[in-house]
Amino acid sequence: MWRVIASVLAAFFGVQKESRRQEDFSRGGAGPFIVAGVLLAIVLVALIALVATLAAG
Amino acid sequence: MRIRKRLVWTASGAALAVPVSGALASGWNMPVGVTDLSRDIHGLHMAIFWICVVIGIVVFGAFFYSLFRYRRSRGARPSHFREHTTVEVIWTIVPLLILVAIAIPATATLKAMYDTSEADMEVLITGQQWRWRYEYRGEDVAFLSNLATPREQIAGQGKKGEHYLREVDEPLVLPVGRKVRLLLTSDDVIHSWWVPELGVKQDAMPGFVNENWVRINEPGTYRGQCAELCGRDHGFMPVVVEAVAPERFDGWLAERRAAAAEAAMGLDRDWAMDELMERGEQVYGTICVSCHQPDGRGNPPVFPALAGNQTLMDDRARHIETVINGVAGSAMPAFRNTLNPVEIAAVITYERNAWGNETGDRVQPSAIAERIAE
Numbered sequence: 155m156w157r158v159i160a161s162v163l164a165a166f167f168g169v170q171k172e173s174r175r176q177e178d179f180s181r182g183g184a185g186p187f188i189v190a191g192v193l194l195a196i197v198l199v200a201l202i203a204l205v206a207t208l209a210a211g
Numbered sequence: 212m213r214i215r216k217r218l219v220w221t222a223s224g225a226a227l228a229v230p231v232s233g234a235l236a237s238g239w240n241m242p243v244g245v246t247d248l249s250r251d252i253h254g255l256h257m258a259i260f261w262i263c264v265v266i267g268i269v270v271f272g273a274f275f276y277s278l279f280r281y282r283r284s285r286g287a288r289p290s291h292f293r294e295h296t297t298v299e300v301i302w303t304i305v306p307l308l309i310l311v312a313i314a315i316p317a318t319a320t321l322k323a324m325y326d327t328s329e330a331d332m333e334v335l336i337t338g339q340q341w342r343w344r345y346e347y348r349g350e351d352v353a354f355l356s357n358l359a360t361p362r363e364q365i366a367g368q369g370k371k372g373e374h375y376l377r378e379v380d381e382p383l384v385l386p387v388g389r390k391v392r393l394l395l396t397s398d399d400v401i402h403s404w405w406v407p408e409l410g411v412k413q414d415a416m417p418g419f420v421n422e423n424w425v426r427i428n429e430p431g432t433y434r435g436q437c438a439e440l441c442g443r444d445h446g447f448m449p450v451v452v453e454a455v456a457p458e459r460f461d462g463w464l465a466e467r468r469a470a471a472a473e474a475a476m477g478l479d480r481d482w483a484m485d486e487l488m489e490r491g492e493q494v495y496g497t498i499c500v501s502c503h504q505p506d507g508r509g510n511p512p513v514f515p516a517l518a519g520n521q522t523l524m525d526d527r528a529r530h531i532e533t534v535i536n537g538v539a540g541s542a543m544p545a546f547r548n549t550l551n552p553v554e555i556a557a558v559i560t561y562e563r564n565a566w567g568n569e570t571g572d573r574v575q576p577s578a579i580a581e582r583i584a585e
């Protein structure tokens with residue numbers, strides 16, 4: 155679980171260790187990554203919206 | 212070696228400095244402008260420009276230095292590694308921080324640009340194919356602003372003037388130091404009202420009202436043009452803003468208001484006999500009738516007859532004079548302040564053509580207005 159989130163965040167940031175990538179690809183399917191990706195994308199949008207409203211307000 | 216290095220640096224520095232300073236001085240750059248906001252915008256533009264220059268120097272410097280220093284002929288061997296997480300993190304975080312550092316002042320400026328509250332006055336700007344219309348809201352002053360460049364210049368038959376295609380018959384006049392809210396819309400297609408020195412470029416769209424604002428710091432003439440391709444004469448609908456001292460602006464506005472009122476009253480045109488007679492009959496029937504009687508025969512000797520009054524018909528100037536200024540020491544009042552020029556002109560015309568008086572004279576409202584102004 156924590157590993158999945160860490161990998162998704164690394165993907166958002168755009169930098170990932172090769173060793174980690176290999177591990178991720180060797181364990182289970184893509185399902186958890188997709189779910190975590192969608193959820194974290196929503197969180198990211200909400201965060202940016204929050205910052206924007208704070209800046210505008 | 213040392214000298215060569217220094218030479219390379221000096222040369223590349225000069226190679227960079229010459230075009231940059233040349234471009235800044237040439238007028239190709241964005242103008243600093245004459246509003247606080249246009250200054251902010253210019254400041255942001257330059258700050259971001261220099262940030263880009265520094266990044267460019269660092270990145271391409273490293274690039275060319277590596278190319279040169281580690282060239283194959285000097286026996287350089289490429290290293291084979293697939294990743295370097297620390298470096299990757301650094302080159303992601305540093306640009307992120309730079310972007311945030313740029314975003315903070317840029318957002319503050321954007322916010323200020325959108326803050327159209329607490330304006331001292333409001334101008335509605337309407338784009339039309341192919342001219343601008345300016346309306347000073349709540350002032351009854353509105354006019355069209357058309358291209359003033361002569362057709363021969365456009366057709367290439369005359370020498371082009373200094374402000375070729377950037378001159379209009381009637382500029383938008385604005386006061387210095389006051390916050391002016393601009394409301395922009397269009398009668399037909401999308402136009403864009405752009406004056407670089409005011410830091411304003413705003414679309415004018417049919418069915419929408421966009422808002423912007425200016426507070427000009429320095430008097431002067433500021434020129435711009437339509438910035439949205441809007442049809443055949445897109446290049447022939449310039450914007451000219453004349454910024455003047457507030458007192459001068461107030462005087463100008465009062466003048467325009469008076470002119471608009473005169474136009475509304477009809478002082479700017481020639482009145483036909485029918486209109487004058489109709490209006491004159493009305494005025495006579497409500498004001499003059501009590502003394503001069505419905506048939507114009509008066510009540511001599513106290514109230515003179517106007518019907519068949521040959522000496523009066525022969526002396527149009529005295530007729531006008533009497534109605535404007537009255538007759539001192541008699542019951543005949545002066546009407547210069549109680550009737551407007553249209554009413555005076557109409558009633559005189561009426562008296563000179565009613566009850567068998569057949570002079571055929573028309574007295575024009577504009578002539579009366581001039582006479583009163585003297």
Ligand SMILES: [Cu+2]
Nearest residue numbers: 402403437441
């Ligand atoms: Cu246009």
